[in-house]
Amino acid sequence: MSALLEQLIDALRVLPGVGPKSAQRMAYHVLERERAGGQRLSEALAAAVEKIGHCERCRDFSETPVCATCASASRDAHLLCVVESPADRLAIEQATGYRGLYYVLQGRLSPLDGIGPRELGLDRLSERLAQGEVQELIIATNPTVEGEATAHYLAQLARQQRVRPSRLAHGVPLGGELEYVDRGTLSHAFGSRSEMVD
Amino acid sequence: MSALLEQLIDALRVLPGVGPKSAQRMAYHVLERERAGGQRLSEALAAAVEKIGHCERCRDFSETPVCATCASASRDAHLLCVVESPADRLAIEQATGYRGLYYVLQGRLSPLDGIGPRELGLDRLSERLAQGEVQELIIATNPTVEGEATAHYLAQLARQQRVRPSRLAHGVPLGGELEYVDRGTLSHAFGSRSEMVD
Numbered sequence: 001m002s003a004l005l006e007q008l009i010d011a012l013r014v015l016p017g018v019g020p021k022s023a024q025r026m027a028y029h030v031l032e033r034e035r036a037g038g039q040r041l042s043e044a045l046a047a048a049v050e051k052i053g054h055c056e057r058c059r060d061f062s063e064t065p066v067c068a069t070c071a072s073a074s075r076d077a078h079l080l081c082v083v084e085s086p087a088d089r090l091a092i093e094q095a096t097g098y099r100g101l102y103y104v105l106q107g108r109l110s111p112l113d114g115i116g117p118r119e120l121g122l123d124r125l126s127e128r129l130a131q132g133e134v135q136e137l138i139i140a141t142n143p144t145v146e147g148e149a150t151a152h153y154l155a156q157l158a159r160q161q162r163v164r165p166s167r168l169a170h171g172v173p174l175g176g177e178l179e180y181v182d183r184g185t186l187s188h189a190f191g192s193r194s195e196m197v198d
Numbered sequence: 199m200s201a202l203l204e205q206l207i208d209a210l211r212v213l214p215g216v217g218p219k220s221a222q223r224m225a226y227h228v229l230e231r232e233r234a235g236g237q238r239l240s241e242a243l244a245a246a247v248e249k250i251g252h253c254e255r256c257r258d259f260s261e262t263p264v265c266a267t268c269a270s271a272s273r274d275a276h277l278l279c280v281v282e283s284p285a286d287r288l289a290i291e292q293a294t295g296y297r298g299l300y301y302v303l304q305g306r307l308s309p310l311d312g313i314g315p316r317e318l319g320l321d322r323l324s325e326r327l328a329q330g331e332v333q334e335l336i337i338a339t340n341p342t343v344e345g346e347a348t349a350h351y352l353a354q355l356a357r358q359q360r361v362r363p364s365r366l367a368h369g370v371p372l373g374g375e376l377e378y379v380d381r382g383t384l385s386h387a388f389g390s391r392s393e394m395v396d
Contacts, residue, residue, distance in 0.1 A: 005250060008245075034212045041213075041240075062200055
């Protein structure tokens with residue numbers, strides 16, 4: 001087999017869920033039928049990897065220092081919704097009518113993996129809460145063990161700064177991932193979020 | 199969402215079996231965890247699309263005018279195996295001990311789609327058979343209606359040039375259960391049963 005083809009098949013395996021067989025099928029498909037699309041994908045990948053960084057305010061992916069949502073004057077700065085990943089943020093944005101701001105942890109507390117509050121930028125989140133603009137911190141971490149621990153930590157952080165913490169309502173299936181919850185369930189859970197008390 | 203990110207998600211859908219949701223998951227995965235791999239994939243795609251063409255002799259993918267298999271002195275030039283696609287060629291190469299040469303149609307006869315003998319390079323295949331080096335043409339097109347029609351055409355072509363045509367055996371797949379084999383296959387396998395000798 002052509003060395004370049006082998007390299008392509010190997011490189012495709014970087015994509016999640018792509019094993020040797022599907023990588024091979026993808027490579028052949030692109031070469032047989034989609035060379036222009038393959039070229040476009042190559043350019044889109046290079047541009048994304050090079051230019052997409054993180055928003056200074058919310059840590060979501062952004063190609064500008066501050067992302068469009070954080071820069072928007074029409075979003076309600078009194079509400080801040082904390083999610084684990086950009087995909088979770090997108091799922092909430094698409095499923096609900098939420099008009100507040102977001103904070104993307106890009107992970108969850110996981111001491112065994114060396115991921116503590118600092119790695120998630122919680123020091124900067126705390127400073128932001130201290131500024132007094134945020135009134136409610138909507139905690140939308142995943143309903144997993146680590147997500148719940150992170151939610152607990154975030155609720156404490158909020159209370160320290162006299163910000164009201166809330167969390168999504170039950171209805172999100174336990175053990176699931178927000179990204180894969182159907183819109184109706186997600187919208188309902190988002191609407192009936194409840195205040196956290198301990 | 200970042201425009202570059204949207205472009206990337208859209209571009210990923212060129213890959214077979216990748217819908218909007220998996221494209222999104224792939225894009226986030228690359229940006230979150232595999233930027234170096236994404237860069238490598240971008241380069242591999244660009245190089246493959248630009249440099250991989252077709253071997254002059256067998257029409258398989260190749261980055262050189264003649265592919266390594268066709269150029270090899272250790273392959274038996276008396277045997278020529280015709281397959282529909284590069285993936286079929288690879289499957290045979292990996293599964294069998296075949297040491298002859300290949301001819302890759304890059305398709306199958308399909309008059310309704312405007313794919314005739316010329317589009318599959320059968321004029322050049324005929325010339326090659328006329329040269330007298332090939333003694334057996336092993337026809338390994340897929341056992342579909344169009345593949346069978348193509349096999350028929352190829353067998354005629356071979357006989358015209360006094361080359362012996364052969365085809366893969368059809369029958370019950372190894373490791374399969376009779377109960378689940380389709381009727382056509384079972385009927386064929388039953389009809390062409392062979393005597394057991396030990």
